[in-house]
Amino acid sequence: MEDSELDIRSLVEKYEQARVLGKAMYFDADEFASLADYYNSEGDSEEAERLIDEGLKMHPGSHELMLMKVKVLVFLEMYEEALEYMQWVSDDEDVDFLLLKIESLLYLGHDDEANDLINNILGRNLTPSDYYYFITEVGYLLNDVDQFDRGIQLLEESMSINQTNIDTIVDLAYAYEMKGDYEKAIVYNNRLLDIDPYSFEGWVNMGKLFSMNEQHDKAIDAFDFAITINEDDVSVLKMKALSLFLNDNVDESIALFEECLQRSPDDEAVYDSLFESYATMERYDELVDLIDRKEALFGSKGIVIKRAFVCVYTGDYKKANELFNQVPEEERETLDYFMLEAELAFHHKDYPRAEGAYIKAALVSEGNEDVLDRLANISVVQGKFEQAAQYLEELLELEPNYPTAKSRLAFIRFEIGSKEPFDEIMNQFSDKELRSLLGLIMGSDADDFSDYSREKILIRLNEARENRVLFKNIKY
Known part of the structure; x- marks a missing residue:
């Protein structure tokens, strides 16, 4: 056990004995601050506050105690009160004080003011240790408020100074995961496993990351x-x-x-x-x-709908309709209910009702990829191509690799005939995907265009699009 740990335990025992005996207590300012820090770290913020207030009565000018009060206010997420109290403590040279101020500004949404302060401090002539400490802590804070771009930038710089800080590696893995950059998140999670190859949590996180990156094996x-x-x-x-x-x-x-x-x-x-x-x-x-x-x-909750879906799967739509009508009233505002209603309406070619049910499903489950996919399909069936394109674009924003979504959007843009939106989706295709698309449109094998450059494929696709527009104009 280190001397500092022995000292704080001895101080806590002395303090708690005095309290039990009801004796008056006198401590130096730094002792009050140490006790407050101890109780704050133990989650007893009420005791920490009491110690700070007692300490400030005895040592009203103590910078250390005033800083501790700010720290407790921030810990309690009383950010406005913390900023107000900071006016009495102002110390533009104390890195811990500045970090507390930045934290309060960020959590109150004063991002411009926080970033101005960060930039101001980074422009100062900090000692190497203060600089490293500052960029690391600010990186953590930025990640905490979902400002991952700058958080990553600062933590990457921190890693270039010290590559062994486990907390920094963890935060970078988390930030890259939240950004959707699973490859980078995997790299940093691997670093953690290099440090502790038998980490259960490390391997679980790695499995999750590989799964999100669609590397299921x-x-x-x-x-x-x-x-x-x-x-x-x-x-x-x-x-x-x-x-x-x-x-x-x-x-x-x-x-x-x-x-x-x-x-x-x-x-x-x-x-x-x-x-x-x-x-x-x-x-x-x-x-x-x-x-x-x-x-x-x-x-029985949800069971009738499950049984109805089985009937849909087996093609027994008569029984499925009977079960649909038996769904309890309290289950008729759920995602499964609306999806079942839409499936049955689609089977009976009641496309407006099917679309309405899918829209209700989208309202109760925002960002649901399967629902957006079905909305795109039902829009195509009804000839609402622009609407279908909008649903597919929304789907691709949520999941760029959603099966067939990109190619379906290309066909819809082809059918609509507008050049700019068609060119925009074409730019998202690889050369191989463009050859396959041209083959489908021309009724040929993709190998027939194996010697085509990307530019030539795009010219042929646009010629096909223009011919389709001309055909539709003549037809209608």
Whole structure:
């Protein structure tokens, strides 16, 4: 045990004994500050505040105690009060004080003022240790308020000074993940595993990152490492099962989900994952059995809709309609209800009703990729090509790699005929994708255009688009 730890424990014992005995206490300003810091770190901010106030009565000019008061106010997220109190403490040379001020400004949304202060301090002649400390702490603060671009910039610079700071590596991995740059997040998570190769959390995070980066085979391997370290964690088994499903190993996925159910029979989410897996494999008898098991354990909520979907999957639309009409009133404002309504309406070619149901689904589940996909489809069926294009563009913003979305948007832009939007989507295609698209439009094999340059492919595509516009003008 270090001397500093012994000193604070001795001081805390002295203070608490005095309180129990009801004795008057006298401490130096730095002792009051140390005690307040201790209780604040223990989560007892009320005791910390009391110590600071007592200390300031005895030592009213103590900069250390005034700084501690600011620290406690910030800890309590009383940012306006902290900034107001800082006017009495003003110390433009104390890095900790400046960091507290920046934190308060950022959390109050005064970004311009915070950034001006950051730039001002970075422009000063700080000592190397103060400079490193400042950019590292500001990087953490910026990540905390989701200002990842500058947070990453400062933490990358911090890493160039000290490559062994684990907290910085963790924050960079987090920031890159939040930015959607999973490759970079994986790089930094790998650094953590280099430091601690048997980190359960490290391998779990790696599995999640690989999964989000659609590297499902690597995600499975990472989850296997985590399971080796802690074989009793059912949540990791579920993540591995999901990765197997996404990697098209559906049979293995089902077997693992069933194992999860055996280990954790009260986990309702596993039933929903198994429902999707069985439906994908068209194992409808097992799907019905699964629904029965879920109903027996959790009750009838959502069960009628599940049974109706099974009827849709098997083509029994008469029974599906009967079940749809039996859905309890309290379940008729849910995503599943609206999706079922839309599926049934689409089957009966009631496209306006189907579209209305999908719109309701979109309202209760904003940013749902599957709903946007269906809205695009129903818009095309009704000849609403501009509307379909808008839905697909929104879908591609959410998920740039959503299956077939880009090619469908290209065909819709081709059908609409406007040059600029068509050129814009063409710019997002690789040369190989452009050859495939030209082959589909021309009714030829993509290999027929293997010697075409990108420029020549685009010329041919635009010629086809113009001919389509001319044909439609003649026809109508």
